[in-house]
Amino acid sequence: MKVYISNYLSRSISIIDYSTLELEKEIYFNESIYPHHFCIDKDEGLIYIPSSSNGILYVVSLDTKKIVDSISIGGNLSQIMLYNNEIFISNEDSNSIYIIDKKDLTPIGIIGVDNMPHGFKFDIQTKKLYVPCINSIVCIDLLTKEVVRKIDVDFKAWHISIDKKKKEIYTSTLDGKIIILDKDTLEVKKILEGFLLPVEISFNYMENKFYVTDLGYKNVKILDYPTGKYLGYINVCGIPQGLEVSKDERLLFVSDTQKNCIKVYETCSNMLIKEIKVGKEPTTIVCV
Template identity: 30%
Template sequence: MNNRLIVANAGNDTLTLVDLKNKYEIENIFLNNICRNRERVNIFSMNRPCIGPHHIIKGSNDSIIYTANSYDNSVFKIDINKKTVIDTVYVGSCPKHLELLNGCIFVTNTDSNSVSVIDEKEFILLENIPVGEKPHDIKINNSENLIYVANSSGYSLSLIYLDSNKIDEIRLKFNPFHIIINKDKVYILCPQSNGTMQSIIQILDIKDNILLTELKVEGVILDMVVIEDTDILYTTNAFDGFLYKINIEKKNILEKYYLGGMPNCMLYNGDDLLFISDALKNCVTVFDYKKGKIIKNISVGLEPNGLILV
């Protein structure tokens, strides 16, 4: 049972811990204060964050999480129960997203055009793999031991085959930002690009990477969630502050729910709730998609991005 939500706040170098079983009680952890062997920096006197946690994943050990720190060019290993940064690995420039597979942590480095590979047990950097221009998101196809990387300025996906160490590229008409792998399909979110006023969601067949369909949505779509065993997809629109419920098969918007602010990243709890970070209001919205209503707006740190349940 996941009893806590953890939010990465890039704007003030914090993690917000939300107790989902205790009236959404929150605790903010300043990363600079829990780092070992690190000189403490007063970010308020600097008027800017210096770590910039962007994305979080759970480790193999239930008490361990990892953060990709975009301003610090690092990955933190954190014992979330002890609230301590155990160790740090420096990677490429501007790390954004992480994934864990077969004892290795894979990290996209947006400004280095690479993916760093970290040994999880030893917590050391093993190698940097060159990919396309401005890699942002990264996702795992576990059945094929395959990694997908969204090159956000390269009009492409990089495919890293771990069994053969082969790297392929899928060319796209639009710049990809986020990826979802759901059963036999790959969903690719492409925000506004090429001078258009639309965001594009492309859906590929996972076996042969053939384009199956393409959804066009007005506005700046920043993230998406596919509801298991349905044709329903939810997206956040940062332009108008709405959450969209979309029928994938019919390619139409079924419902629009006004959230306000600048809804950004999304997390699905696998049951009835969506957690949606808001980079303008500095909150996380808890949305019951089955009832179609907001349950709670939780105040968190500045510029919330990554979300995980533990």
């Protein structure tokens, strides 16, 4: 398994070997590409990077480390995912989700949503895409490409995570809250407070807890999974942003945008076991 990290200011992708926790390689890009969100096509050996600076989607070879294709979409591109040979990209400027054919990068369609769709998450069980927008949550059917559900809310939704065990979704907000919603109805079930600027949310079912990077308090909050009760925090001693629990749930990866490193913690003890130097302003972490 590999751990991929986007480094926004150094315009690069770092690749860490999971078994050794050593930096394996760094892929540098030209002046146009500022990677924030990205996705990996492991079978094809490709990275898809939407650049918010110029509205272009770049396709980069993991083997040659070079751009092999691109398409100009325009706008402030953000989150990206692959599904069924299709690429889904959120565009904050046009308040929409763009759909691109993976094979030849031709446009398939555009789905209009609400204001500033920054992050989104795909639910593999129901084949639905959940999109947090400012003051609403939108659910899109990936087969019909239609909005099938929407709920207006009085909080500023930002990032979102799917609970794989319960029929729930968790969204962080710019208002300093974590909102738990019913996945089917989008009704609000619980509101968790005590955050300043929560960003990413990751679940650890083995340890029965979940984590939230709090950019405002500069720590990682630890909460009880069954109840949502606050258990404590990890003092990052930097600025945490990206967050990912390893597939075996033994390790927690946190990107520190202040010290330009990935901090690795044991989930059983919350102890820091390694700091891995990467590029400038590491943000998104993907374990594949």
